[in-house]
Amino acid sequence: MEEITKYEMMKTCGGGVSITGALVEAISGCIQVIFGIGQAVGSSFRRIKDNKLCEC
Secondary structure: OOOOOHHHHHHOOOOOOOOOHHHHHHHHHHHHHHHHHHHHHHHHHHHHHOOOOOOO
């Protein structure tokens, strides 16, 4: 295996994490799901507390 010099190490770039549109879209989707679950749970708690359940 060949060793590289400090100069060659400094010239090396890349290999980092890049933020793409797909990553942003996936994170946005996860956040929307979490908020939707929170809204459903909060609504069900409020309906149980106020005794406004449907008699199905």
